[in-house]
Amino acid sequence: MNSPTSLTVETLTGAAIVPHLPALARLRITVFREFPYLYDGDEAYEERYLRTYVEAPLAAVVIARDGAEIVGASTCLPLSAETENVTAPFRARGLDLSRFFYFGESVLLKAYRGRGIGVAFFEHREAQARRAGADYATFCAVIRAPDDPRRPPDYVPLDAFWRHRGYTHYPDFVCTMRWKEVGAAEETDHRLSFWMKSLSGAPLP
Numbered sequence: 376m377n378s379p380t381s382l383t384v385e386t387l388t389g390a391a392i393v394p395h396l397p398a399l400a401r402l403r404i405t406v407f408r409e410f411p412y413l414y415d416g417d418e419a420y421e422e423r424y425l426r427t428y429v430e431a432p433l434a435a436v437v438i439a440r441d442g443a444e445i446v447g448a449s450t451c452l453p454l455s456a457e458t459e460n461v462t463a464p465f466r467a468r469g470l471d472l473s474r475f476f477y478f479g480e481s482v483l484l485k486a487y488r489g490r491g492i493g494v495a496f497f498e499h500r501e502a503q504a505r506r507a508g509a510d511y512a513t514f515c516a517v518i519r520a521p522d523d524p525r526r527p528p529d530y531v532p533l534d535a536f537w538r539h540r541g542y543t544h545y546p547d548f549v550c551t552m553r554w555k556e557v558g559a560a561e562e563t564d565h566r567l568s569f570w571m572k573s574l575s576g577a578p579l580p
């Protein structure tokens with residue numbers, strides 16, 4: 376690890392993301408393998424998934440670098456560009472998708488946590504959402520039972536971190552995603568609940 380002064384955080388859009396796709400894929404696989412996601416990822420799927428952020432207008436990837444090495448990344452795009460499983464709870468409630476900006480994920484190598492990069496990821500993505508004219512930022516997180524036996528003893532949930540960023544939890548606002556968990560034979564459904572913040576002062580739904 377280089378000295379902390381060599382850490383940089385930058386928002387990339389469109390073609391500027393392309394050279395970083397393999398590094399981003401590896402980072403997602405490494406970080407999401409841990410609890411609570413327990414994702415047994417594959418790089419070919421990851422690179423296809425990340426192409427969405429190259430192609431969708433107004434989408435962005437925020438990258439954290441230590442010198443030249445990518446050590447963290449965070450994604451965002453207009454909710455209307457997301458897949459149907461993600462937009463389903465919004466459509467079910469008759470909400471206008473064009474008012475929402477969706478934050479895909481934040482992944483940061485363990486050695487770099489607790490130094491403000493996660494906060495910077497939110498600031499950069501909220502700036503992108505505001506540039507896009509969105510009223511709300513939203514993201515979802517996997518639901519795990521508090522007594523899940525796979526939960527490491529030192530695991531700290533991110534709920535307080537998200538509340539401090541101004542997000543409100545909607546525990547009943549749920550979507551489903553499929554992925555293969557570590558140790559599983561095939562993909563299964565996973566439930567994720569949403570968090571939201573008003574960026575424009577518009578009342579939360």
Ligand SMILES: CC(C)(COP(=O)(O)OP(=O)(O)OC[C@H]1O[C@@H](n2cnc3c(N)ncnc32)[C@H](O)[C@@H]1OP(=O)(O)O)[C@@H](O)C(=O)NCCC(=O)NCCS
Nearest residue numbers: 406480481482483488489490491492493494495535536539
């Ligand atoms: C989510 C994640 C990116 C957060 O990253 P992080 O860089 O450790 O977070 P930060 O350091 O910015 O913030 C964490 C806390 O430390 C504080 N902090 C510690 N050192 C800091 C510093 N030098 N400067 C600013 N804040 C600092 C922050 O204020 C924040 O506290 P708060 O919530 O009370 O305000 C990281 O935990 C991660 O990759 N987790 C695994 C993947 C995951 O679950 N992602 C989320 C779902 S997609």
